[in-house]
Amino acid sequence: MTVEPPPGDPTRRVNPDERPPYGQPPQYGPPQQYGPPPQQPPPPPYGQPQPYGQPPSGPYGQPPSGPYGQQPPYGQQPPQYGQPPYGQPPQFAQPPYGQPQQKVKPGLWWIAVGWGVAIVSVIVGVVVFGGGVISSAASAAPSRTFAPGEAVTVSLDPAEHPALYLSKGQAVHYKCQFATEGPKFVAPTGTQTVNNWELIQLLNVPKKGDYQLTCTIEEQGASTKFGIGRDLASAAGGIVGGALALILVPAAGVLFAIVMTVVVLVRRGSARKRLATMR
Known part of the structure:
Protein backbone atom coordinates (compact mmCIF):
# COMPACT_ATOMS: atom_id res chain seq x y z
CA MET A 1 0.00 0.00 0.00
CA THR A 2 1.43 3.33 -1.12
CA VAL A 3 1.10 6.34 1.15
CA GLU A 4 0.93 9.67 -0.62
CA PRO A 5 2.96 12.48 0.90
CA PRO A 6 1.04 15.47 2.08
CA PRO A 7 0.26 18.25 -0.42
CA GLY A 8 3.01 20.55 0.89
CA ASP A 9 5.75 17.96 0.61
CA PRO A 10 8.16 18.72 -2.27
CA THR A 11 8.62 15.00 -2.93
CA ARG A 12 4.93 14.54 -3.57
CA ARG A 13 4.12 13.63 -7.11
CA VAL A 14 1.79 16.12 -8.78
CA ASN A 15 -1.35 14.74 -10.38
CA PRO A 16 -1.81 16.05 -13.92
CA ASP A 17 -5.46 16.71 -13.16
CA GLU A 18 -4.47 19.06 -10.29
CA ARG A 19 -2.22 21.23 -12.47
CA PRO A 20 -3.65 24.63 -13.61
CA PRO A 21 -4.38 25.01 -17.27
CA TYR A 22 -1.43 26.02 -19.42
CA GLY A 23 -0.83 29.76 -19.49
CA GLN A 24 -2.65 30.54 -16.26
CA PRO A 25 -0.69 31.44 -13.11
CA PRO A 26 -1.26 29.44 -10.06
CA GLN A 27 -3.90 30.73 -7.70
CA TYR A 28 -3.10 31.44 -4.11
CA GLY A 29 -5.29 32.08 -1.23
CA PRO A 30 -6.09 35.54 0.11
CA PRO A 31 -3.47 37.14 2.40
CA GLN A 32 -3.84 36.66 6.04
CA GLN A 33 -5.90 39.37 7.65
CA TYR A 34 -4.74 40.98 10.84
CA GLY A 35 -6.75 42.86 13.33
CA PRO A 36 -6.78 46.67 13.61
CA PRO A 37 -3.89 48.32 15.52
CA PRO A 38 -4.48 48.95 19.15
CA GLN A 39 -6.07 52.28 19.84
CA GLN A 40 -4.65 54.57 22.45
CA PRO A 41 -7.13 56.16 24.75
CA PRO A 42 -7.61 59.87 24.20
CA PRO A 43 -5.64 62.19 26.49
CA PRO A 44 -7.49 63.44 29.52
CA PRO A 45 -8.73 67.03 29.57
CA TYR A 46 -6.20 69.73 30.40
CA GLY A 47 -5.52 69.93 34.08
CA GLN A 48 -6.60 66.33 34.91
CA PRO A 49 -4.06 63.56 35.59
CA GLN A 50 -3.94 60.48 33.39
CA PRO A 51 -5.31 57.18 34.69
CA TYR A 52 -2.93 55.26 36.80
CA GLY A 53 -0.87 52.68 34.98
CA GLN A 54 -1.31 54.14 31.48
CA PRO A 55 1.68 55.54 29.63
CA PRO A 56 1.60 59.20 28.62
CA SER A 57 0.21 60.03 25.24
CA GLY A 58 2.53 60.51 22.29
CA PRO A 59 4.79 58.26 20.23
CA TYR A 60 6.52 55.49 22.08
CA GLY A 61 9.84 56.62 23.62
CA GLN A 62 9.12 60.35 23.35
CA PRO A 63 8.24 62.72 26.17
CA PRO A 64 4.72 64.10 26.37
CA SER A 65 3.90 66.86 23.97
CA GLY A 66 3.18 70.35 25.09
CA PRO A 67 5.09 73.62 25.47
CA TYR A 68 5.87 73.05 29.11
CA GLY A 69 8.93 70.87 29.57
CA GLN A 70 9.44 70.42 25.82
CA GLN A 71 12.99 69.38 25.01
CA PRO A 72 14.94 70.87 22.08
CA PRO A 73 15.92 68.65 19.13
CA TYR A 74 18.89 66.37 19.53
CA GLY A 75 22.21 68.19 19.13
CA GLN A 76 20.83 71.57 20.20
CA GLN A 77 21.06 72.90 23.70
CA PRO A 78 18.93 75.73 24.97
CA PRO A 79 20.92 78.94 25.46
CA GLN A 80 21.86 79.61 29.03
CA TYR A 81 20.86 82.84 30.69
CA GLY A 82 23.34 85.58 29.87
CA GLN A 83 25.26 83.44 27.35
CA PRO A 84 24.85 83.41 23.54
CA PRO A 85 24.22 80.14 21.63
CA TYR A 86 27.29 78.09 20.84
CA GLY A 87 29.12 79.34 17.75
CA GLN A 88 27.55 82.81 17.77
CA PRO A 89 29.31 86.02 18.88
CA PRO A 90 28.08 87.68 22.06
CA GLN A 91 25.34 90.21 21.61
CA PHE A 92 25.51 93.60 23.27
CA ALA A 93 22.77 95.98 24.13
CA GLN A 94 21.94 98.15 21.16
CA PRO A 95 19.46 100.94 20.74
CA PRO A 96 16.20 100.13 18.93
CA TYR A 97 16.35 99.93 15.17
CA GLY A 98 16.28 103.35 13.58
CA GLN A 99 17.14 105.18 16.82
CA PRO A 100 20.65 106.75 16.75
CA GLN A 101 23.02 105.93 19.57
CA GLN A 102 23.45 108.83 21.96
CA LYS A 103 26.91 110.35 22.07
CA VAL A 104 28.75 111.48 25.14
CA LYS A 105 28.93 115.26 25.26
CA PRO A 106 30.91 117.48 25.20
CA GLY A 107 33.23 116.05 22.57
CA LEU A 108 36.96 115.55 23.04
CA ALA A 137 66.41 149.08 19.42
CA ALA A 138 65.12 150.86 16.32
CA SER A 139 63.84 153.80 18.36
CA ALA A 140 67.17 154.15 20.18
CA ALA A 141 69.33 154.02 17.05
CA PRO A 142 70.53 157.36 15.59
CA SER A 143 67.95 159.00 13.35
CA ARG A 144 70.26 161.87 12.31
CA THR A 145 73.92 161.36 11.28
CA PHE A 146 76.71 163.81 10.34
CA ALA A 147 80.41 163.78 9.51
CA PRO A 148 83.25 165.05 11.68
CA GLY A 149 83.70 168.84 11.47
CA GLU A 150 80.14 169.33 10.20
CA ALA A 151 77.92 171.80 12.13
CA VAL A 152 74.41 170.45 12.38
CA THR A 153 71.18 171.71 13.89
CA VAL A 154 69.26 169.01 15.71
CA SER A 155 65.91 168.96 17.51
CA LEU A 156 66.30 167.68 21.06
CA ASP A 157 63.66 166.89 23.71
CA PRO A 158 64.71 166.11 27.30
CA ALA A 159 61.73 163.74 27.64
CA GLU A 160 63.22 161.48 24.94
CA HIS A 161 66.64 161.22 26.63
CA PRO A 162 68.74 162.22 23.58
CA ALA A 163 72.22 160.72 23.18
CA LEU A 164 75.28 161.08 20.94
CA TYR A 165 76.54 158.00 19.06
CA LEU A 166 79.77 157.19 17.26
CA SER A 167 80.01 154.64 14.47
CA LYS A 168 82.05 151.58 15.42
CA GLY A 169 85.25 150.89 13.55
CA GLN A 170 88.53 152.75 13.89
CA ALA A 171 89.32 154.16 17.34
CA VAL A 172 89.44 157.98 17.25
CA HIS A 173 89.76 160.94 19.60
CA TYR A 174 86.75 163.19 19.28
CA LYS A 175 85.59 166.54 20.63
CA CYS A 176 81.99 167.88 20.52
CA GLN A 177 80.43 171.20 21.57
CA PHE A 178 77.18 173.13 21.34
CA ALA A 179 77.05 176.55 19.76
CA THR A 180 75.01 177.89 22.71
CA GLU A 181 75.28 177.55 26.43
CA GLY A 182 72.79 175.42 28.32
CA PRO A 183 73.07 171.89 26.87
CA LYS A 184 75.59 169.65 28.59
CA PHE A 185 77.32 166.35 27.83
CA VAL A 186 76.97 163.54 30.38
CA ALA A 187 79.18 160.43 30.28
CA PRO A 188 77.11 157.18 30.17
CA THR A 189 77.49 154.42 32.74
CA GLY A 190 78.69 151.40 30.87
CA THR A 191 78.87 150.61 27.17
CA GLN A 192 75.78 150.58 25.01
CA THR A 193 75.76 149.44 21.38
CA VAL A 194 72.88 149.65 18.94
CA ASN A 195 73.22 148.49 15.31
CA ASN A 196 76.98 149.16 15.04
CA TRP A 197 76.61 152.45 16.88
CA GLU A 198 78.28 153.05 20.23
CA LEU A 199 76.77 155.49 22.69
CA ILE A 200 79.47 158.00 23.76
CA GLN A 201 77.59 160.89 25.43
CA LEU A 202 74.18 161.67 26.91
CA LEU A 203 72.75 165.05 25.90
CA ASN A 204 71.21 166.99 28.76
CA VAL A 205 69.18 169.90 27.36
CA PRO A 206 67.13 172.31 29.46
CA LYS A 207 64.07 172.26 27.20
CA LYS A 208 62.80 171.04 23.89
CA GLY A 209 64.18 172.95 20.92
CA ASP A 210 66.73 173.15 18.10
CA TYR A 211 70.40 173.10 19.01
CA GLN A 212 73.55 173.50 16.88
CA LEU A 213 76.20 170.85 17.44
CA THR A 214 79.69 170.29 16.02
CA CYS A 215 82.02 167.25 16.51
CA THR A 216 85.62 166.86 15.34
CA ILE A 217 88.27 164.09 15.47
CA GLU A 218 92.06 164.19 15.60
CA GLU A 219 92.64 161.33 13.12
CA GLN A 220 92.61 162.44 9.50
CA GLY A 221 90.97 160.32 6.83
CA ALA A 222 88.98 158.18 9.27
CA SER A 223 85.57 157.09 8.04
CA THR A 224 83.92 157.94 11.34
CA LYS A 225 80.43 159.40 11.66
CA PHE A 226 78.38 160.82 14.49
CA GLY A 227 74.68 160.33 15.17
CA ILE A 228 71.88 161.64 17.38
CA GLY A 229 69.67 159.00 18.95
CA ARG A 230 68.11 157.99 22.28
CA ASP A 231 69.36 156.37 25.43
CA LEU A 232 68.56 152.65 25.61
CA ALA A 233 67.16 153.18 29.09
CA SER A 234 64.45 155.42 27.64
CA ALA A 235 63.50 152.66 25.18
CA ALA A 236 63.42 149.95 27.85
CA GLY A 237 59.63 150.30 28.11
CA GLY A 238 59.19 148.36 24.88
Missing part, protein backbone atom coordinates in the same frame (compact mmCIF):
# COMPACT_ATOMS: atom_id res chain seq x y z
CA TRP A 109 37.65 118.07 20.31
CA TRP A 110 37.03 120.81 22.90
CA ILE A 111 40.24 119.70 24.62
CA ALA A 112 42.08 120.01 21.32
CA VAL A 113 40.68 123.52 20.90
CA GLY A 114 41.89 124.52 24.37
CA TRP A 115 45.45 123.33 23.75
CA GLY A 116 45.39 124.89 20.31
CA VAL A 117 44.66 128.22 22.00
CA ALA A 118 47.60 127.57 24.36
CA ILE A 119 49.97 126.97 21.44
CA VAL A 120 48.78 130.12 19.70
CA SER A 121 49.26 132.14 22.89
CA VAL A 122 52.86 130.96 23.19
CA ILE A 123 53.54 132.01 19.61
CA VAL A 124 51.90 135.40 20.20
CA GLY A 125 53.98 135.98 23.34
CA VAL A 126 57.23 135.25 21.52
CA VAL A 127 56.27 137.50 18.61
CA VAL A 128 55.28 140.38 20.90
CA PHE A 129 58.50 140.08 22.87
CA GLY A 130 60.64 140.02 19.74
CA GLY A 131 58.72 142.94 18.29
CA GLY A 132 59.20 144.95 21.48
CA VAL A 133 62.96 144.35 21.49
CA ILE A 134 63.29 145.24 17.81
CA SER A 135 61.17 148.37 18.10
CA SER A 136 63.08 149.52 21.18
CA ILE A 239 61.54 145.62 26.09
CA VAL A 240 59.79 145.36 29.46
CA GLY A 241 56.38 145.25 27.77
CA GLY A 242 57.60 142.52 25.43
CA ALA A 243 58.97 140.50 28.36
CA LEU A 244 55.66 140.75 30.20
CA ALA A 245 53.83 139.64 27.08
CA LEU A 246 56.21 136.70 26.74
CA ILE A 247 55.25 135.54 30.24
CA LEU A 248 51.60 136.51 30.67
CA VAL A 249 50.13 135.64 27.26
CA PRO A 250 51.42 132.01 27.15
CA ALA A 251 50.53 131.54 30.84
CA ALA A 252 46.95 132.64 30.16
CA GLY A 253 46.69 130.29 27.18
CA VAL A 254 48.02 127.29 29.12
CA LEU A 255 45.69 128.04 32.05
CA PHE A 256 42.74 128.21 29.67
CA ALA A 257 43.71 124.82 28.18
CA ILE A 258 43.97 123.20 31.63
CA VAL A 259 40.59 124.53 32.75
CA MET A 260 39.00 123.43 29.46
CA THR A 261 40.42 119.91 29.83
CA VAL A 262 39.16 119.51 33.40
CA VAL A 263 35.68 120.81 32.58
CA VAL A 264 35.30 118.56 29.53
CA LEU A 265 36.45 115.43 31.37
CA VAL A 266 34.16 116.08 34.34
CA ARG A 267 31.12 116.71 32.16
CA ARG A 268 31.82 113.64 30.02
CA GLY A 269 31.99 111.49 33.17
CA SER A 270 28.63 112.84 34.33
CA ALA A 271 27.13 112.22 30.88
CA ARG A 272 28.32 108.58 30.89
CA LYS A 273 26.71 107.96 34.28
CA ARG A 274 23.44 109.54 33.11
CA LEU A 275 23.33 107.41 29.96
CA ALA A 276 24.13 104.26 31.97
CA THR A 277 21.12 104.86 34.21
CA MET A 278 18.83 105.40 31.21
CA ARG A 279 19.66 102.04 29.61
Whole structure:
Protein backbone atom coordinates (compact mmCIF):
# COMPACT_ATOMS: atom_id res chain seq x y z
CA MET A 1 0.00 0.00 0.00
CA THR A 2 1.43 3.33 -1.12
CA VAL A 3 1.10 6.34 1.15
CA GLU A 4 0.93 9.67 -0.62
CA PRO A 5 2.96 12.48 0.90
CA PRO A 6 1.04 15.47 2.08
CA PRO A 7 0.26 18.25 -0.42
CA GLY A 8 3.01 20.55 0.89
CA ASP A 9 5.75 17.96 0.61
CA PRO A 10 8.16 18.72 -2.27
CA THR A 11 8.62 15.00 -2.93
CA ARG A 12 4.93 14.54 -3.57
CA ARG A 13 4.12 13.63 -7.11
CA VAL A 14 1.79 16.12 -8.78
CA ASN A 15 -1.35 14.74 -10.38
CA PRO A 16 -1.81 16.05 -13.92
CA ASP A 17 -5.46 16.71 -13.16
CA GLU A 18 -4.47 19.06 -10.29
CA ARG A 19 -2.22 21.23 -12.47
CA PRO A 20 -3.65 24.63 -13.61
CA PRO A 21 -4.38 25.01 -17.27
CA TYR A 22 -1.43 26.02 -19.42
CA GLY A 23 -0.83 29.76 -19.49
CA GLN A 24 -2.65 30.54 -16.26
CA PRO A 25 -0.69 31.44 -13.11
CA PRO A 26 -1.26 29.44 -10.06
CA GLN A 27 -3.90 30.73 -7.70
CA TYR A 28 -3.10 31.44 -4.11
CA GLY A 29 -5.29 32.08 -1.23
CA PRO A 30 -6.09 35.54 0.11
CA PRO A 31 -3.47 37.14 2.40
CA GLN A 32 -3.84 36.66 6.04
CA GLN A 33 -5.90 39.37 7.65
CA TYR A 34 -4.74 40.98 10.84
CA GLY A 35 -6.75 42.86 13.33
CA PRO A 36 -6.78 46.67 13.61
CA PRO A 37 -3.89 48.32 15.52
CA PRO A 38 -4.48 48.95 19.15
CA GLN A 39 -6.07 52.28 19.84
CA GLN A 40 -4.65 54.57 22.45
CA PRO A 41 -7.13 56.16 24.75
CA PRO A 42 -7.61 59.87 24.20
CA PRO A 43 -5.64 62.19 26.49
CA PRO A 44 -7.49 63.44 29.52
CA PRO A 45 -8.73 67.03 29.57
CA TYR A 46 -6.20 69.73 30.40
CA GLY A 47 -5.52 69.93 34.08
CA GLN A 48 -6.60 66.33 34.91
CA PRO A 49 -4.06 63.56 35.59
CA GLN A 50 -3.94 60.48 33.39
CA PRO A 51 -5.31 57.18 34.69
CA TYR A 52 -2.93 55.26 36.80
CA GLY A 53 -0.87 52.68 34.98
CA GLN A 54 -1.31 54.14 31.48
CA PRO A 55 1.68 55.54 29.63
CA PRO A 56 1.60 59.20 28.62
CA SER A 57 0.21 60.03 25.24
CA GLY A 58 2.53 60.51 22.29
CA PRO A 59 4.79 58.26 20.23
CA TYR A 60 6.52 55.49 22.08
CA GLY A 61 9.84 56.62 23.62
CA GLN A 62 9.12 60.35 23.35
CA PRO A 63 8.24 62.72 26.17
CA PRO A 64 4.72 64.10 26.37
CA SER A 65 3.90 66.86 23.97
CA GLY A 66 3.18 70.35 25.09
CA PRO A 67 5.09 73.62 25.47
CA TYR A 68 5.87 73.05 29.11
CA GLY A 69 8.93 70.87 29.57
CA GLN A 70 9.44 70.42 25.82
CA GLN A 71 12.99 69.38 25.01
CA PRO A 72 14.94 70.87 22.08
CA PRO A 73 15.92 68.65 19.13
CA TYR A 74 18.89 66.37 19.53
CA GLY A 75 22.21 68.19 19.13
CA GLN A 76 20.83 71.57 20.20
CA GLN A 77 21.06 72.90 23.70
CA PRO A 78 18.93 75.73 24.97
CA PRO A 79 20.92 78.94 25.46
CA GLN A 80 21.86 79.61 29.03
CA TYR A 81 20.86 82.84 30.69
CA GLY A 82 23.34 85.58 29.87
CA GLN A 83 25.26 83.44 27.35
CA PRO A 84 24.85 83.41 23.54
CA PRO A 85 24.22 80.14 21.63
CA TYR A 86 27.29 78.09 20.84
CA GLY A 87 29.12 79.34 17.75
CA GLN A 88 27.55 82.81 17.77
CA PRO A 89 29.31 86.02 18.88
CA PRO A 90 28.08 87.68 22.06
CA GLN A 91 25.34 90.21 21.61
CA PHE A 92 25.51 93.60 23.27
CA ALA A 93 22.77 95.98 24.13
CA GLN A 94 21.94 98.15 21.16
CA PRO A 95 19.46 100.94 20.74
CA PRO A 96 16.20 100.13 18.93
CA TYR A 97 16.35 99.93 15.17
CA GLY A 98 16.28 103.35 13.58
CA GLN A 99 17.14 105.18 16.82
CA PRO A 100 20.65 106.75 16.75
CA GLN A 101 23.02 105.93 19.57
CA GLN A 102 23.45 108.83 21.96
CA LYS A 103 26.91 110.35 22.07
CA VAL A 104 28.75 111.48 25.14
CA LYS A 105 28.93 115.26 25.26
CA PRO A 106 30.91 117.48 25.20
CA GLY A 107 33.23 116.05 22.57
CA LEU A 108 36.96 115.55 23.04
CA TRP A 109 37.65 118.07 20.31
CA TRP A 110 37.03 120.81 22.90
CA ILE A 111 40.24 119.70 24.62
CA ALA A 112 42.08 120.01 21.32
CA VAL A 113 40.68 123.52 20.90
CA GLY A 114 41.89 124.52 24.37
CA TRP A 115 45.45 123.33 23.75
CA GLY A 116 45.39 124.89 20.31
CA VAL A 117 44.66 128.22 22.00
CA ALA A 118 47.60 127.57 24.36
CA ILE A 119 49.97 126.97 21.44
CA VAL A 120 48.78 130.12 19.70
CA SER A 121 49.26 132.14 22.89
CA VAL A 122 52.86 130.96 23.19
CA ILE A 123 53.54 132.01 19.61
CA VAL A 124 51.90 135.40 20.20
CA GLY A 125 53.98 135.98 23.34
CA VAL A 126 57.23 135.25 21.52
CA VAL A 127 56.27 137.50 18.61
CA VAL A 128 55.28 140.38 20.90
CA PHE A 129 58.50 140.08 22.87
CA GLY A 130 60.64 140.02 19.74
CA GLY A 131 58.72 142.94 18.29
CA GLY A 132 59.20 144.95 21.48
CA VAL A 133 62.96 144.35 21.49
CA ILE A 134 63.29 145.24 17.81
CA SER A 135 61.17 148.37 18.10
CA SER A 136 63.08 149.52 21.18
CA ALA A 137 66.41 149.08 19.42
CA ALA A 138 65.12 150.86 16.32
CA SER A 139 63.84 153.80 18.36
CA ALA A 140 67.17 154.15 20.18
CA ALA A 141 69.33 154.02 17.05
CA PRO A 142 70.53 157.36 15.59
CA SER A 143 67.95 159.00 13.35
CA ARG A 144 70.26 161.87 12.31
CA THR A 145 73.92 161.36 11.28
CA PHE A 146 76.71 163.81 10.34
CA ALA A 147 80.41 163.78 9.51
CA PRO A 148 83.25 165.05 11.68
CA GLY A 149 83.70 168.84 11.47
CA GLU A 150 80.14 169.33 10.20
CA ALA A 151 77.92 171.80 12.13
CA VAL A 152 74.41 170.45 12.38
CA THR A 153 71.18 171.71 13.89
CA VAL A 154 69.26 169.01 15.71
CA SER A 155 65.91 168.96 17.51
CA LEU A 156 66.30 167.68 21.06
CA ASP A 157 63.66 166.89 23.71
CA PRO A 158 64.71 166.11 27.30
CA ALA A 159 61.73 163.74 27.64
CA GLU A 160 63.22 161.48 24.94
CA HIS A 161 66.64 161.22 26.63
CA PRO A 162 68.74 162.22 23.58
CA ALA A 163 72.22 160.72 23.18
CA LEU A 164 75.28 161.08 20.94
CA TYR A 165 76.54 158.00 19.06
CA LEU A 166 79.77 157.19 17.26
CA SER A 167 80.01 154.64 14.47
CA LYS A 168 82.05 151.58 15.42
CA GLY A 169 85.25 150.89 13.55
CA GLN A 170 88.53 152.75 13.89
CA ALA A 171 89.32 154.16 17.34
CA VAL A 172 89.44 157.98 17.25
CA HIS A 173 89.76 160.94 19.60
CA TYR A 174 86.75 163.19 19.28
CA LYS A 175 85.59 166.54 20.63
CA CYS A 176 81.99 167.88 20.52
CA GLN A 177 80.43 171.20 21.57
CA PHE A 178 77.18 173.13 21.34
CA ALA A 179 77.05 176.55 19.76
CA THR A 180 75.01 177.89 22.71
CA GLU A 181 75.28 177.55 26.43
CA GLY A 182 72.79 175.42 28.32
CA PRO A 183 73.07 171.89 26.87
CA LYS A 184 75.59 169.65 28.59
CA PHE A 185 77.32 166.35 27.83
CA VAL A 186 76.97 163.54 30.38
CA ALA A 187 79.18 160.43 30.28
CA PRO A 188 77.11 157.18 30.17
CA THR A 189 77.49 154.42 32.74
CA GLY A 190 78.69 151.40 30.87
CA THR A 191 78.87 150.61 27.17
CA GLN A 192 75.78 150.58 25.01
CA THR A 193 75.76 149.44 21.38
CA VAL A 194 72.88 149.65 18.94
CA ASN A 195 73.22 148.49 15.31
CA ASN A 196 76.98 149.16 15.04
CA TRP A 197 76.61 152.45 16.88
CA GLU A 198 78.28 153.05 20.23
CA LEU A 199 76.77 155.49 22.69
CA ILE A 200 79.47 158.00 23.76
CA GLN A 201 77.59 160.89 25.43
CA LEU A 202 74.18 161.67 26.91
CA LEU A 203 72.75 165.05 25.90
CA ASN A 204 71.21 166.99 28.76
CA VAL A 205 69.18 169.90 27.36
CA PRO A 206 67.13 172.31 29.46
CA LYS A 207 64.07 172.26 27.20
CA LYS A 208 62.80 171.04 23.89
CA GLY A 209 64.18 172.95 20.92
CA ASP A 210 66.73 173.15 18.10
CA TYR A 211 70.40 173.10 19.01
CA GLN A 212 73.55 173.50 16.88
CA LEU A 213 76.20 170.85 17.44
CA THR A 214 79.69 170.29 16.02
CA CYS A 215 82.02 167.25 16.51
CA THR A 216 85.62 166.86 15.34
CA ILE A 217 88.27 164.09 15.47
CA GLU A 218 92.06 164.19 15.60
CA GLU A 219 92.64 161.33 13.12
CA GLN A 220 92.61 162.44 9.50
CA GLY A 221 90.97 160.32 6.83
CA ALA A 222 88.98 158.18 9.27
CA SER A 223 85.57 157.09 8.04
CA THR A 224 83.92 157.94 11.34
CA LYS A 225 80.43 159.40 11.66
CA PHE A 226 78.38 160.82 14.49
CA GLY A 227 74.68 160.33 15.17
CA ILE A 228 71.88 161.64 17.38
CA GLY A 229 69.67 159.00 18.95
CA ARG A 230 68.11 157.99 22.28
CA ASP A 231 69.36 156.37 25.43
CA LEU A 232 68.56 152.65 25.61
CA ALA A 233 67.16 153.18 29.09
CA SER A 234 64.45 155.42 27.64
CA ALA A 235 63.50 152.66 25.18
CA ALA A 236 63.42 149.95 27.85
CA GLY A 237 59.63 150.30 28.11
CA GLY A 238 59.19 148.36 24.88
CA ILE A 239 61.54 145.62 26.09
CA VAL A 240 59.79 145.36 29.46
CA GLY A 241 56.38 145.25 27.77
CA GLY A 242 57.60 142.52 25.43
CA ALA A 243 58.97 140.50 28.36
CA LEU A 244 55.66 140.75 30.20
CA ALA A 245 53.83 139.64 27.08
CA LEU A 246 56.21 136.70 26.74
CA ILE A 247 55.25 135.54 30.24
CA LEU A 248 51.60 136.51 30.67
CA VAL A 249 50.13 135.64 27.26
CA PRO A 250 51.42 132.01 27.15
CA ALA A 251 50.53 131.54 30.84
CA ALA A 252 46.95 132.64 30.16
CA GLY A 253 46.69 130.29 27.18
CA VAL A 254 48.02 127.29 29.12
CA LEU A 255 45.69 128.04 32.05
CA PHE A 256 42.74 128.21 29.67
CA ALA A 257 43.71 124.82 28.18
CA ILE A 258 43.97 123.20 31.63
CA VAL A 259 40.59 124.53 32.75
CA MET A 260 39.00 123.43 29.46
CA THR A 261 40.42 119.91 29.83
CA VAL A 262 39.16 119.51 33.40
CA VAL A 263 35.68 120.81 32.58
CA VAL A 264 35.30 118.56 29.53
CA LEU A 265 36.45 115.43 31.37
CA VAL A 266 34.16 116.08 34.34
CA ARG A 267 31.12 116.71 32.16
CA ARG A 268 31.82 113.64 30.02
CA GLY A 269 31.99 111.49 33.17
CA SER A 270 28.63 112.84 34.33
CA ALA A 271 27.13 112.22 30.88
CA ARG A 272 28.32 108.58 30.89
CA LYS A 273 26.71 107.96 34.28
CA ARG A 274 23.44 109.54 33.11
CA LEU A 275 23.33 107.41 29.96
CA ALA A 276 24.13 104.26 31.97
CA THR A 277 21.12 104.86 34.21
CA MET A 278 18.83 105.40 31.21
CA ARG A 279 19.66 102.04 29.61
